[in-house]
Amino acid sequence: MTTKIRTRYAPSPTGRMHVGNLRTALYAYLIAKHEGGDYLLRIEDTDQERYMEGATEIIYRTLEQTGLIHDEGPDKDGGVGPYVQSERQAAGIYMEYAKKLIDKGEAYYCFCTPERLNSLRRTVNGEEIMTYDKHCLHLTKEEIEANLAAGKPFVIRQNNPTEGTTTFSDEIYGDITVNNDELDDMVLIKSDGYPTYNFANVVDDHLMGITHVVRGNEYLSSSPKYNRLYEAFGWEIPVYVHCPTITNEEHKKLSKRSGHSSYEDLIEQGFLSEAVVNYVALLGWSPSDNQEIFSLEELVKVFDYHNISKSPAVFDMVKLRWMNGEYMKAMDFDKFYQMAEPYIKKVIKKDLDLKKIAAMVKTRIEVFPDIEGHIDFFEELPEYDAEMYVHKKMKCTKETSLEVLKDVLPLLEAQEDFSNDALFELLSGYVNEKGYKTGFVMWPIRTAASGKQMTPAGATEIMEVLGKEESLKRIRKGIEKLSE
Numbered sequence: 001m002t003t004k005i006r007t008r009y010a011p012s013p014t015g016r017m018h019v020g021n022l023r024t025a026l027y028a029y030l031i032a033k034h035e036g037g038d039y040l041l042r043i044e045d046t047d048q049e050r051y052m053e054g055a056t057e058i059i060y061r062t063l064e065q066t067g068l069i070h071d072e073g074p075d076k077d078g079g080v081g082p083y084v085q086s087e088r089q090a091a092g093i094y095m096e097y098a099k100k101l102i103d104k105g106e107a108y109y110c111f112c113t114p115e116r117l118n119s120l121r122r123t124v125n126g127e128e129i130m131t132y133d134k135h136c137l138h139l140t141k142e143e144i145e146a147n148l149a150a151g152k153p154f155v156i157r158q159n160n161p162t163e164g165t166t167t168f169s170d171e172i173y174g175d176i177t178v179n180n181d182e183l184d185d186m187v188l189i190k191s192d193g194y195p196t197y198n199f200a201n202v203v204d205d206h207l208m209g210i211t212h213v214v215r216g217n218e219y220l221s222s223s224p225k226y227n228r229l230y231e232a233f234g235w236e237i238p239v240y241v242h243c244p245t246i247t248n249e250e251h252k253k254l255s256k257r258s259g260h261s262s263y264e265d266l267i268e269q270g271f272l273s274e275a276v277v278n279y280v281a282l283l284g285w286s287p288s289d290n291q292e293i294f295s296l297e298e299l300v301k302v303f304d305y306h307n308i309s310k311s312p313a314v315f316d317m318v319k320l321r322w323m324n325g326e327y328m329k330a331m332d333f334d335k336f337y338q339m340a341e342p343y344i345k346k347v348i349k350k351d352l353d354l355k356k357i358a359a360m361v362k363t364r365i366e367v368f369p370d371i372e373g374h375i376d377f378f379e380e381l382p383e384y385d386a387e388m389y390v391h392k393k394m395k396c397t398k399e400t401s402l403e404v405l406k407d408v409l410p411l412l413e414a415q416e417d418f419s420n421d422a423l424f425e426l427l428s429g430y431v432n433e434k435g436y437k438t439g440f441v442m443w444p445i446r447t448a449a450s451g452k453q454m455t456p457a458g459a460t461e462i463m464e465v466l467g468k469e470e471s472l473k474r475i476r477k478g479i480e481k482l483s484e
Helices: 019-034 055-066 085-090 093-104 114-119 141-149 197-207 217-233 263-268 273-281 296-302 317-330 333-347 354-361 368-379 398-414 420-434 438-450 459-466 468-483
Strands: 006-009 038-041 107-110 121-124 127-130 155-158 165-170 174-179 187-189 212-216 239-243
Touching: 006 019, 006 212, 019 038, 019 055, 019 212, 019 239, 019 263, 019 273, 019 296, 055 263, 055 273, 085 093, 085 197, 093 107, 093 155, 093 187, 093 197, 093 217, 107 141, 114 121, 155 217, 165 217, 165 239, 174 217, 187 197, 197 217, 212 217, 217 239, 263 273, 273 296, 273 317, 333 354, 333 368, 354 368, 354 459, 368 459, 398 420, 398 438, 398 468, 420 438, 420 459, 438 459, 438 468, 459 468
Parallel strands: 006 038, 212 239
Antiparallel strands: 107 155, 121 127, 155 187, 165 174
């Protein structure tokens, strides 16, 4: 019988969700769901100094918006709670297990003062390190009891061997062996009674039945210490999946300062949640074919963690923008309009058909803030140069453009129906009569109506939205400009 896969996402409530954390959450979710397993949420708030008010709400909100819905967590008890570390600490769970290690000789009380610990610091390769010298390991039982009775501050340390090696296996990086003399006697319980991350995550993962641990590769170096804890307790070691680093375009670690390092940053910059999730899935993982666009459901079906790369993944904004554009093109129009409307209204104050404007830009933008640059001419005709009427390919010159505008002005003045189809029919009649190419006529009209080189729609569509009065005003202005 195979064990049901159980994974967890265990964030610290310290602020917005970093892209790297989102990827961890996503991969843990995909590994569990691919096999029909459980996905747990655990809040690791033992680092009280970094705790930020409201950060837990951010975690819940982000998971909900991304669709990474947990099966168990603080709000969904699956029988292995509490799911918040501070509550587990209050229940005495960590101290209980630390004392079990002390009884086994795998951990010990350490009463060293900060001054003594500082005296152990040394510089290696320009880096300051502190390796504990096991001073308190040798205290007698009586000394320990006397110190505890006197209320002396203490930490509990792991008792690691100084000889031999420890090997652990990672699904991505393979077998990694370290010399035991590199394993410091790390602190398990801090002087404030709280567990360190290194200890709490092992105890919690075991008690919650976690089978696969997904995390960033910065934890690779700590993994041998975790394995020694599992072995000391006689527990089964989980499957480790360490994910590669995410870097920016300059191949530096993606930091909070980069402006697009968190999920919420990206949403505020006008990206769609589905596109962000899709893109993050590809930061370090690739499918067996070249498909790039995946819904969450499709990712669940195809995700195989054995295809995660060891190499750092580059967060490429250009690629994310392209992907977001693809999602926008495929989006249901009503949903698109609902999201685009605030960006349109920011620019357009006139009483124009905003839905028609939205339909023009839907396939042309990559993120919502792009809208402004595409549509600002509807609100106000920009200042433009008469040279814009020149188009070599369409054989348009300033002279021919002036002629066309003068010819079509009375036709448009006489035209009652200013809908796109009626205008197109009218101007096509003129094109045929004169024996011109369509572009030869439409280019000067579009230039006069928009004052822009690039527009999200053709001349007749623009005039329909502008209406008769404004369109004629702009064409007269074009004639004036070309007559100067």
